[in-house]
Amino acid sequence: MPDWPTDPAQLVSAQRLLALETPAAWTPPADYLVAGCWVCFSRGLSGPGRAGDPAWGAAVVLAGGHVVGRSSVAGVATAPYAPGMLALRLGPLLNDVVRRLTPRPDVLLVDATGRDHPRRAGLALHLGAMQSLPTVGVTHRPLLATGTWPADEAGATAALIIDTDPVASWLRSKRGTRPLVVHPGWRVDLDIAVQVVRDSLAGRRTPEPLRLARQSARRARAEQ
């Protein structure tokens, strides 16, 4: 496995190569294991931050709605946040958390974009490629893509496009709440990405693997 890029020029170059790759499409098996990963920072931190910011990462694996594995780690951010460069800030820590995760999930949810990115290679795609793991991105809003919201009905979707390319999808995960953005990641296409997120909702707005990973990361922070 190659090392995680450590400077902006290296990341941009890695993203350009990543965008050209065409790995075999993945489809979920019956009773697949779905994981989520999350990073949280010190309370009160605001703005883009900087390299060395204390950070806590966690990942949770679910099987049929039950937690079957967890990992968490205390570490640091490796760069300030900049749009299109999130992988430089969070990549090494998330890579570490996911590497320690057992059992190995079939698919991983990441709070980041995929093809909705200046070089069509957001962190959800990048993390999956580094881990050889199918990934799905879930964010509150698009990075570059545009599209109107879906109907206010649970499960409704609407296209998010860059130029004419559908790169992500709005998904109304719960009626009466803001829709999520679902991003196909490594080895996952748009329809499968939406299916995986719908499968993991458990009636809430936020997919259960991400909600539990966030909870786990905050718990790790509280123990410091």
Added chain:
DNA sequence: GCGACAG
């Protein structure tokens, strides 16, 4: 030139 900009 200006604003917007995953987390």
Added chain:
DNA sequence: ATCTTGTCGC
């Protein structure tokens, strides 16, 4: 991103 607080609608 993170956090609190308040307010509204069911």
